[in-house]
Structures are given as C-alpha cells and as structure tokens.
C-alpha cells in the first residue's frame with residue numbers, strides 16, 4: 001500500500017482509507033463492520049475516518065472495540081465534530097470542541113486521535129474561538145493534527161491568516177470523477193498552504209462501480225437499493241449520469257482495471273490528494289479497492305475518462 005504525507009505534518013496516511021459513514025453507523029451488520037475493518041488492515045489500509053455524528057456514536061464505538069486489537073501506533077485515526085449530537089450539543093464553540101472530542105475519545109477507546117476535523121464551518125462561533133480550541137486540543141495531546149471538511153474557501157483563507165494558532169493540514173471534500181468541484185479553488189488553495197485532501201465518496205457512493213444500469217431498478221443489496229443507506233445517492237442516479245458511467249466502465253475494461261479501481265486511481269492521480277476514503281459494505285470491496293493504490297494512470301486513460309464522463313454538449317445550432 002502506498003502512503004502519502006498528510007499536508008505539512010509528520011503523519012502519513014494510506015492512499016486508500018476506510019470510512020464509516022452510512023455503513024458502520026448501523027447500515028451494515030456489526031460482523032460486516034468487523035470483517036471490512038480487518039480486511040482493511042490485511043490489505044495495508046492504515047487510515048480510518050469516522051465522526052461523532054455517524055449513528056450518533058455508533059460508528060466510533062464499533063471501531064473503539066475492533067481497533068483495540070491493533071497497536072495504537074499502527075494506524076491513523078481521524079474523527080470529526082460539528083453536527084448536532086443532541087438538542088443542545090452542536091457546532092464548534094470552545095466548549096463543544098473539547099466536549100465532543102472527549103466523548104469521541106471515550107467511544108474510540110483511545111487517548112488521542114491523529115486527526116480532528118471540523119465537519120463543517122460553524123457560522124455561529126467566531127473563527128478565532130474555534131481555531132484557539134483546536135490549538136488547545138493539539139497542545140493537550142488529544143489530537144496530533146487538525147483538518148476541516150467542506151469549508152467555504154474564504155473561511156479557509158481566514159483561518160490561515162490568524163496568528164498564533166495551529167494550522168490545518170487536511171481538507172475533506174467530496175471528490176470523484178463525477179464530482180470535480182474542489183479542482184476550481186479548494187485544491188489550489190490547499191496545495192499552496194501545506195494542506196492535503198482526504199476525499200470522501202471517491203466512488204460517488206458506488207455509482208462509479210457501474211453496478212447501477214440506466215433504466216433499471218438498483219439491485220437490492222446495494223446502497224441505492226437500501227432504505228437506510230440510500231438517502232443521499234439520488235443525485236448520481238439520473239439516466240444521463242448512468243449512461244456516462246457505462247462509457248467509463250468500457251474505459252476500465254480497455255485499461256484492464258475494474259471500474260472501482262479506475263475511479264480510485266483517477267482520484268489519486270491528483271498529487272494534492274493524500275487519501276481516497278472509501279466506504280465498504282463487504283470485505284471483498286475493501287480488497288478490490290485497496291489494489292487501486294498501485295495503479296498509475298497514463299495520460300491517454302485520463303483523457304478517455306474525461307471524454308467518457310463529460311456531460312453531453314448542448315448546441316444552439
């Protein structure tokens with residue numbers, strides 16, 4: 001497994017990471033969570049991403065039990081805070097940063113996380129207060145590094161201009177061959193400031209595996225076919241998108257890779273990406289996806305992917 005530096009920090013993350021959003025927060029059975037996590041270690045994945053809000057603590061508790069079997073220094077553990085944990089607990093005030101991290105550490109069965117991420121920007125707390133609280137948790141040894149997820153570009157800039165506080169080393173955006181928004185501003189700004197991307201939904205929630213066919217109902221044993229896990233995938237299931245993905249599948253076949261591996265290798269072609277954080281409902285998926293870290297894409301394959309996934313041009317004439 002390839003490892004990459006996490007921004008300007010001494011931390012290295014595996015190029016494929018494992019996340020626990022819809023899956024290990026209750027979407028799949030506990031045995032599957034365990035089988036996927038162990039398969040990740042076996043495949044060389046050492047970067048694990050969770051959040052307090054995933055199943056309101058359920059995902060963190062599951063990993064707290066499973067990861068206890070592995071030496072703490074053998075993996076990089078990331079969590080997040082911001083979203084509501086109760087009617088009164090939400091956001092990134094000083095009090096909430098400390099309270100939520102302490103609760104995460106208890107559930108995760110550890111005394112530090114490698115990376116503590118602000119899950120979103122908190123408009124109700126002054127940015128200075130959040131940055132000071134983040135600086136305090138690093139000074140206390142409860143987090144080794146700090147990151148943000150989906151912050152407005154202007155807020156990222158402002159955070160970097162505050163004197164005397166810890167600097168962010170990671171950004172967690174949605175990024176895939178079907179969702180390229182970070183390329184415009186976030187990636188250039190981060191690359192210039194020692195901040196890496198650790199990206200979410202690199203397979204567009206499984207759509208880039210090609211298993212959803214235009215005009216057909218999603219198979220039942222998939223995220224789109226699941227009542228619990230299928231709530232956020234609709235944006236990628238329009239017929240035109242699925243037709244473009246079938247062209248992408250043909251590019252994968254021609255290149256000798258599975259579509260999932262090609263989609264992950266495409267994300268990792270961007271040097272500012274430190275890790276593609278996958279979700280997995282089965283251990284076979286973990287093994288297939290981990291192998292993508294070894295694929296270096298040629299310029300011709302990248303161009304073929306661009307062409308396959310480009311939205312159809314509309315012409316006035």
Ligand SMILES: NC(=O)c1ccc[n+]([C@@H]2O[C@H](COP(=O)([O-])OP(=O)(O)OC[C@H]3O[C@@H](n4cnc5c(N)ncnc54)[C@H](OP(=O)(O)O)[C@@H]3O)[C@@H](O)[C@H]2O)c1
Pocket residue numbers: 018019020021022023049050119149150172199200201202203204205206207209211221222223224229260277278279280281282284285286288289
């Ligand atoms: N910061 C944020 O706001 C944010 C938001 C969302 C996610 N995240 C993070 O990013 C992680 C990954 O997100 P994601 O789960 O949407 O990622 P994803 O890798 O794009 O999608 C994962 C899903 O695709 C399917 N899949 C994966 N590999 C496959 C394969 N080889 N063949 C067939 N199907 C395959 C599985 O679903 P089925 O088998 O059920 O079809 C799997 O659960 C999350 O766990 C979380 O840690 C962060």
